[in-house]
Amino acid sequence: MKHYADLNEILYHVGFAKKDLQGATIAVLPGDPGRVETLAKDIGTEPMPIAVHREYTSWLTHVDEQPVLVCSTGMGGPSVAICLEELARMGITHVIRVGTTGTIQEKINLGDVIINKAAVRLDGTSHHYAPAPFPAVASFAVTGALAEAAAACGAPFHVGVSVSSDTFWPGQERYDSFTGYVPRCFQGTMKEWQALGALNYEMETSALFVTCQALGIKAGAVCGVVAKRTESESVAPTSAYERALSYQIKIVRGAIKLLLKK
Numbered sequence: 001m002k003h004y005a006d007l008n009e010i011l012y013h014v015g016f017a018k019k020d021l022q023g024a025t026i027a028v029l030p031g032d033p034g035r036v037e038t039l040a041k042d043i044g045t046e047p048m049p050i051a052v053h054r055e056y057t058s059w060l061t062h063v064d065e066q067p068v069l070v071c072s073t074g075m076g077g078p079s080v081a082i083c084l085e086e087l088a089r090m091g092i093t094h095v096i097r098v099g100t101t102g103t104i105q106e107k108i109n110l111g112d113v114i115i116n117k118a119a120v121r122l123d124g125t126s127h128h129y130a131p132a133p134f135p136a137v138a139s140f141a142v143t144g145a146l147a148e149a150a151a152a153c154g155a156p157f158h159v160g161v162s163v164s165s166d167t168f169w170p171g172q173e174r175y176d177s178f179t180g181y182v183p184r185c186f187q188g189t190m191k192e193w194q195a196l197g198a199l200n201y202e203m204e205t206s207a208l209f210v211t212c213q214a215l216g217i218k219a220g221a222v223c224g225v226v227a228k229r230t231e232s233e234s235v236a237p238t239s240a241y242e243r244a245l246s247y248q249i250k251i252v253r254g255a256i257k258l259l260l261k262k
């Protein structure tokens, strides 16, 4: 039995009720609460704030006159899954993660965008929703819409597998941490993911894909490249983020238009 929320029931973590969604079924999910307002304003029309609670900042916007939720998830799998549980209860059926990432492939540049069709499950949260052999895969429909929109706006985009890690340092094999130590189980792993053709590291997509599969939500993910791990462990200057974000906005708007037509 599914547990749907009542229209006026304020959900405990996200801090708003189903009535605030005005019937929206699509959600755009950045990690950073600070990006929500910009995304709501730049992706759609008539943007308005709904709630600010914990790591979840929520705005409603409109694409082709249809309401679309923009809600931050915070960093890492646990807060993504909590957010999805509550959005599912309020009738959200499609989600698009808009994040940042570090590429591990030479051919991908800072400021490019990566559309992930699947993710390596280096997280804990997804293992609470499905056993380890279960794949973390995106929705074919949402991924197709993202790729079509990316091609249409001329974005430098790449489609492939992400490595989703619970940690920014050891799980992504970064040695520039406070101690400089990477546990043995992660030493040499970047080379292995590269050899297997994975494109990028980030921290939320595997939890998103598996949780969405478990909840019956269709999910896609588009991330902007802000670190190029074949050259440096550092995150690049904001110009890379801004370049990627300008494409992400066009891609997400285009993908939502395509999904609304289906």
Ligand code: URA
Pocket: 100, 101, 102, 103, 168, 172, 201, 202, 203, 226, 227, 235
């Ligand atoms: N986010 C990550 O998780 N890793 C990066 O390298 C950049 C952004």
